[in-house]
Amino acid sequence: MIKLSKKRIKFLILTKFILVLVLLLVGCSILKNVLNFPDKKPRKFGATYMTMNNPYFEILNDGIKEVIEANGDILITRDPAQDQQKQNEQIYEMIEEGVAAIFLNPVDWIEVEPALIACKKANIPVFNVDTNVYHTEHVVSIIASDNYNAGVQCAKDMMSKLPKADIVILDQPIINSINLRIQGFIDTIKGNDNYRVVIQRAAGGELEVAMDVMNDILDAGIAFDVVMGGNDPTAIGAIAALESRHMNKKVLIYGVDGSPDGKMMIKEGYLEGTSAQQPSEIGRISAQVAYDYLSGKEVDKNIVVPVTLITRENLDEFTIDGWQ
Numbered sequence: 001m002i003k004l005s006k007k008r009i010k011f012l013i014l015t016k017f018i019l020v021l022v023l024l025l026v027g028c029s030i031l032k033n034v035l036n037f038p039d040k041k042p043r044k045f046g047a048t049y050m051t052m053n054n055p056y057f058e059i060l061n062d063g064i065k066e067v068i069e070a071n072g073d074i075l076i077t078r079d080p081a082q083d084q085q086k087q088n089e090q091i092y093e094m095i096e097e098g099v100a101a102i103f104l105n106p107v108d109w110i111e112v113e114p115a116l117i118a119c120k121k122a123n124i125p126v127f128n129v130d131t132n133v134y135h136t137e138h139v140v141s142i143i144a145s146d147n148y149n150a151g152v153q154c155a156k157d158m159m160s161k162l163p164k165a166d167i168v169i170l171d172q173p174i175i176n177s178i179n180l181r182i183q184g185f186i187d188t189i190k191g192n193d194n195y196r197v198v199i200q201r202a203a204g205g206e207l208e209v210a211m212d213v214m215n216d217i218l219d220a221g222i223a224f225d226v227v228m229g230g231n232d233p234t235a236i237g238a239i240a241a242l243e244s245r246h247m248n249k250k251v252l253i254y255g256v257d258g259s260p261d262g263k264m265m266i267k268e269g270y271l272e273g274t275s276a277q278q279p280s281e282i283g284r285i286s287a288q289v290a291y292d293y294l295s296g297k298e299v300d301k302n303i304v305v306p307v308t309l310i311t312r313e314n315l316d317e318f319t320i321d322g323w324q
Contacts, residue, residue: 043073045290046094047103048087049130050175052079053206054233056257056279057105059323060130063283064103071291073100082204084108091115095122101290102126108174110134125293129286130279131177136301140293143286143303147177147256150275151184151228153309154254157273158226161252164194165225168217170203170210170234178205178230181256181275185228198224203234210237218245225251232257232274239270258310263320266312273311278324281305 045068049057061077068075076094080087084107094102095118102119104126106112116138119126128139136142158165169185172178182200189195199222203210210229214237217224229235235255242251255262258276265271282305293299310318318324 040072043100044076044097045073045101045103045287046076046078046091046097046099048078048080048090048094049105050080050087050107051082051206052077053081054231055261056231056259056277056323057130060105060279060283063280064129064287065283067284067287067291080107082107082206084111088112088115092118095119095124099124100294103129103286103290104133104139105130106133109176110174113138125290127286127290127293129282131175134176141286141289141299141301141303143282143289143305144177145277145282145305146307147180148184150256150277150307150309151181151186152188153184153275153307154181154228154256154273155185155188157309157311158228158252158254159189159192159195161272162225165252166196166198166223167226167228168214168222168224168238169197169200170213170227170229170238171200172202172205172230172234175205175230178256181230182228198222203230203237205231205234207233207237207240210234211241212237214238214241215244218242218247227251227253229253229255231255232259232262235271235274236261236265239265243270256307258308258318258324260321260323263310263315263318266310266315267320269312273309275307275309276318276324277307278305280323 047061047064065075078090080090087107112133113135120138126139128142130144132142133139169182171182199217201213203213227238229238232255235253238253252272254272255274258274262271262274289299
């Protein structure tokens, strides 16, 4: 009978353990190859917004990116700078790059259709964020704020503060989210002769354009008590035009976004109110909906995110330097 030392026994046990471990690893590798389980490669997702000159879209994009990167994937973001032809080209490039899905905020809700058709032919799902396309049959889901109610909220606040008013509306017809906001505003004052829209002009949805448009209105000598802007940059552009002329008359100006700049304008007494959106939440929801769809789950066609009116009366309930 051979008597083994304790040292030799430990060595044999360790050797057997290593052998079993190696066999397990080899077996797992063989099983993986047999079942054809590839290593997970990061998937690419594409995003294109009407402009990145508006910080709202930066925040929305960050919400999408947060979810995508948490899943080990990659987000490619493009800025068409309010040029629909350029946006369509960006979408074609994303198709060529083989993205898994595209998040789209259209420059022109109608003229984007050729790119949507190309996505459908390439079997690339499109998730429409913030403002819907005209041909909604080409997109999987529309994830947007309750834009109609945003306009309703602004109109109701105005009516609670002024018994009558002449109103300037600064819109942007090719952006349907702004159309819905303005429609909500107009429907709320409809039938009440005390509230009259004296002029309605497209203002690009951008501060500089809105400022120029408002200057034209002032040059024309049009009298008004209220300005309804399609978004916060539009409203702030109107404020800039009025301030540059040292207008002393109190004008109630409304926007939609709930941006830090908008809330600061409320604090300083220039902006009467802004119906606040939740861009980070819209982004996170959009990304999760995309993952659900790609995993075979059924997703809703229309997902509406609530809005909240911010005025000086409730401003202290919100963080001024951040988004909702």
